[in-house]
Amino acid sequence: TRSTRPQRMLKAVQKNAIRGNPESVISAIDYFCKHSEWAMNVGDEKGCILDSVVTEVDPSTVLELGTYCGYSTVRIARLLSPGTKFITVEFNPASAEVARKIIAYAGLQDKVTLVEGASGDLIPQIKKLYGITTFDFIFLDHWKDRYLPDIKLFEEYGLLGKGSVLLADNVICPGTPEYLEYVRNSPRYESRYYPSHLEYTKVEDGLEKSLFLG
Ligand SMILES: Cc1ncnc2c1ncn2[C@@H]1O[C@H](/C=C/CNC(=O)c2cc(-c3ccc(F)cc3)cc(O)c2O)[C@@H](O)[C@H]1O
Numbered sequence: 230t231r232s233t234r235p236q237r238m239l240k241a242v243q244k245n246a247i248r249g250n251p252e253s254v255i256s257a258i259d260y261f262c263k264h265s266e267w268a269m270n271v272g273d274e275k276g277c278i279l280d281s282v283v284t285e286v287d288p289s290t291v292l293e294l295g296t297y298c299g300y301s302t303v304r305i306a307r308l309l310s311p312g313t314k315f316i317t318v319e320f321n322p323a324s325a326e327v328a329r330k331i332i333a334y335a336g337l338q339d340k341v342t343l344v345e346g347a348s349g350d351l352i353p354q355i356k357k358l359y360g361i362t363t364f365d366f367i368f369l370d371h372w373k374d375r376y377l378p379d380i381k382l383f384e385e386y387g388l389l390g391k392g393s394v395l396l397a398d399n400v401i402c403p404g405t406p407e408y409l410e411y412v413r414n415s416p417r418y419e420s421r422y423y424p425s426h427l428e429y430t431k432v433e434d435g436l437e438k439s440l441f442l443g
């Protein structure tokens with residue numbers, strides 16, 4: 230049967246990247262997406278903004294919603310200090326399988342816990358299952374209509390502390406209007422928009438960084 234795009238992306242990594250070298254895995258995926266098949270990774274342009282926010286926050290606990298093939302997982306994990314707890318959530322088993330292989334190819338498997346399941350089911354259990362009280366950094370890149378319900382779950386389950394940073398992909402394209410309206414109007418967040426472009430295109434998109442004020 231025909232392979233899937235994530236499987237073809239994994240093949241490109243295995244062919245063109247150097248095992249244990251995260252930068253080469255990132256470059257191989259970006260090359261594949263620019264020259265072979267577009268895919269919904271955060272990409273190189275928004276990826277640099279992601280890198281700068283992760284570096285600035287230097288988090289001890291990280292959550293990513295929507296692993297997909299693990300591109301942003303690798304981008305984030307390669308910047309983390311030893312001992313950082315990093316959980317990434319993916320509910321599609323085929324995507325999770327490809328992501329595990331790409332994360333392992335980059336040599337970052339010991340830095341990441343990939344959890345298969347829906348974010349809405351996992352978030353209420355995170356404290357119990359992983360002994361994490363609050364997240365210093367959260368990257369939202371899953372179904373766009375889940376950003377708002379999930380940020381409300383973070384609040385409800387006390388997973389945000391003063392200074393927690395949420396970074397949301399695609400707030401323009403495909404767009405997350407309800408989420409944007411919420412974080413920009415809530416007195417509990419200080420939000421800032423980072424203009425950029427939809428991965429591998431000239432289409433306008435950007436990232437929204439929201440600081441939880443407690
Ligand atoms: C509640 C829940 N729980 C767990 N995993 C979940 C989950 N909801 C989704 N997932 C997982 O995460 C990925 C899905 C990501 C959704 N991302 C996008 O739809 C997306 C789309 C574009 C795009 C832009 C313009 C176009 F013309 C076409 C597409 C760009 C992007 O950057 C995107 O992120 C996928 O691997 C899915 O299984």
Ligand SMILES: [Mg+2]
Pocket residue numbers: 269270271370398399
């Ligand atoms: Mg995205």
